[in-house]
Amino acid sequence: EIDKMEAMEDIVRYANGFVNYDLVKLWADESGDMIDWLSEIIARNGEFAMRFEGSVGTEGQGARDKAWATGHSPEKLTDDKDVTFGTALRDYAEELGAEFRYDTMLVKCEQDASGRVTGVVCRDGNDRHYLRVNASKGVILATGGYAANTEMVEARQAWNNRLKINVPVGGSCTGDGIKAALWCGAAIDPIGAAVTFNRACCKPDEVAGSDLVGKWFWFGEQPFLKVNLNGKRFCNESGPYDYMLHSAFMQPYHTYVDIWDSDYVEQVRQINEVGCCRLYPFDNGAPSNMPITKMASDFEALIEAGYIQQADTMEELAEKLNLPVDATVETWERYNGFAEAGKDDDYNKEPYRLTQLTHPPYYGVRTGAWFLATIDGVLIDTDMHAVDEAGKAIDGLYMVGNDSGGFFSVSYPNLFTGLAAGRTMTFGRRAGMLAATGQA
Ligand SMILES: Cc1cc2nc3c(=O)[nH]c(=O)nc-3n(C[C@H](O)[C@H](O)[C@H](O)COP(=O)(O)OP(=O)(O)OC[C@H]3O[C@@H](n4cnc5c(N)ncnc54)[C@H](O)[C@@H]3O)c2cc1C
Structure with missing residues (x-):
């Protein structure tokens, strides 16, 4: 059709x-x-x-x-x-x-x-x-x-060994x-090429890499504010699965941090993700792979296990994530300004995917690649x-x-x-x- x-x-x-x-x-x-x-x-x-x-x-x-x-x-x-x-x-x-x-x-x-x-x-x-x-x-x-085969991946696409965080769901x-x-x-x-999703996370004192075992973080695909370990934005967060990850390869330790707030249920609806990132039913009623209603319990488990951090202020969140506080707060304020104005002067993110993160508590987690399959x-x-x-x-x-x-x-x-x-x-x-x- x-x-x-x-x-x-x-x-x-x-x-x-x-x-x-x-x-x-x-x-x-x-x-x-x-x-x-x-x-x-x-x-x-x-x-x-x-x-x-x-x-x-x-x-x-x-x-x-x-x-x-x-x-x-x-x-x-x-x-x-x-x-x-x-x-x-x-x-x-x-x-x-x-x-x-x-x-x-x-x-x-x-x-x-x-x-x-x-x-x-x-x-x-x-x-x-x-x-x-x-x-x-x-x-x-x-x-x-x-x-x-980590050795073969190293030979054919070494960048993905740096970006990956091992999670229990993988291939054989x-x-x-x-x-x-x-x-x-x-x-x-x-x-080399791979199916990699930005849906794996690690703890605040860890960075991505093929030796690391972390956790599955399905929500990571949602294009909220994402910053590098210096607390700076570095790309348009809204894009196909691995765009974010490939941009992260150019950042310190190939690891970045997702930041969102407690209004995420409504904001995700507005963000209107596509394909398997989608958390609401499709326009014709077909169910999404994962429902938005499951996210709350996912967050709870990851908070409990020390992965997702939660705080009432951005200063406190940055501290918990081992990010430089001043730089992170400055980035967050600038981002909220873009959201309010409906225009991203730094990376031109689509206005409907720019949402103000002003509803505490705030959440953040260090993120890397869920490496699913090689495709070369x-x-x-x-x-x-x-x-x-x-x-x-x-x-x-x-x-x-x-x-x-x-x-x-x-x-x-x-x-x-x-x-x-x-x-x-x-x-x-x-x-x-x-x-x-x-x-x-
Ligand atoms: C968790 C996960 C989710 C995914 N979700 C999607 C999705 O939503 N949409 C999408 O399009 N793609 C998705 N993919 C990718 C998709 O599954 C693969 O691209 C697709 O399965 C490739 O098919 P395949 O037959 O080449 O390999 P596979 O389906 O991996 O099958 C290969 C089989 O060969 C076996 N095998 C390996 N070595 C040998 C050997 N020496 N002798 C005999 N057997 C062997 C393996 O055990 C395996 O059973 C996902 C992948 C994963 C891991």
């Missing part, structure tokens, strides 16, 4: 760099069919309904993180705890004859003399033996990138599929084949999801909710159809 050409331009423009335009076009052409197909599968037993996040976000209001209405979320309609989105898909696949092997780790691909990939060698979960899987129709690698992907494809002669994206990978063509440096397809080898590259570059903008999962499923379906039918 959306204007495909304009949306594609946005992806390429915001990714700003090493992007294969034909893959973006393929996503625009095939993702609608994929969603229809998926919606039917999960709805067939009445266990789920696919919900469309029907809001075109804030384009009309001039926000720089306008949103294209692409996001879909499965809504669970049964109380059965054993039913998940994953089990609904697995059951469907098993009915069609698919066999699932858990605890079976890919080690490497095997090739014949012509270079065609003929199968894989795996290791069983107990490390007791290896097994060979012959694949006459092809191998589709989908081991999800390398987010859990160590780059095995990417390495296996490289050993077959595949080429890789020129630069092996170069592929539009048949989902891994390709070598010359652009030549490696016969029998398909790459999908976060093992594949060419789609994101440096940034994962939230202009298209669900684009990470969406390109994975769109291209995964295509790879499966091509391998099964032998068309390519």
Whole structure:
């Protein structure tokens, strides 16, 4: 339904760099069919309904993180705890004859003399033996990138190791599929990229970094006042997920502080966030991923654990956060002045997202990156084949999801909710159809 050409331009423009335009076009052409197909599968037993996040976000209001209405979320309609989105898909696949092997780790691909990939060698979960899987129709690698391989992240995108705060919700992907494809002669994206959200926090005496374990802080995405550890603002807080984090990389210790006040429930409504940052239902009534009503208990738990600080004055809050008091108060007063005037003279934040923080108690917390997944990978063509440096397809080898590259570059903008999962499923379906039918 959306204007495909304009949306594609946005992806390429915001990714700003090493992007294969034909893959973006393929996503625009095939993702609608994929969603229809998926919606039917999960709805067939009445266990789920696919919900469309029907809001075109804030384009009309001039926000720089306008949103294209692409996001879909499965809504669970049964109380059965054993039913998940994953089990609904697995059951469907098993009915069609698919066999699932858990605890079976890919080690490497095997090739014949012509270079065609003929199968894989795996290791069983107990490390007791290896097994060979012959694949006459092809191998589709989908081991999800390398987010859990700190060494690989350091080699390909060291900045994200500095920005990250480890939280319990993370991935288990160590780059095995990417390495296996490289050993077959595949080429890789020129630069690393990740899905990182500004939704992790640390204590007032801590700073971000890959050794640090902190807490999940969902509210961090809301574009309230954010200052560096010198108590200064440093960018427009309103923008796609990682813009704030990339700006923070240029600041001391790559860590910044979120500041908001006790009027946040109303202010968040006015801020009108997009995609999965949204805390109110979408314009068409579809629920947001997280409701505003949950924030109060989240704050309480984080205050109790020593992460969020609360104070009746900005002076006291700055002290509790180990920020220079005078500079922080000066920044806060200047920011409130901009909010009152409806004009941000420093960073041009959209007026409707400039709210006066004058309702004590005030809150603040040190913030860093929630590192979800890597999204750079092996170069592929539009048949989902891994390709070598010359652009030549490696016969029998398909790459999908976060093992594949060419789609994101440096940034994962939230202009298209669900684009990470969406390109994975769109291209995964295509790879499966091509391998099964032998068309390519
Ligand atoms: C907490 C969280 C929330 C997210 N929310 C969103 C969202 O709202 N919208 C969105 O678009 N994207 C979201 N993402 C990103 C999205 O989930 C990923 O981009 C997408 O799942 C990638 O799919 P994939 O199949 O490549 O990898 P995955 O879904 O990670 O699957 C890879 C699988 O391979 C397995 N594996 C790894 N190594 C091996 C091996 N050697 N052998 C066998 N198996 C192996 C892993 O255990 C894993 O099960 C989120 C990610 C996380 C972590």
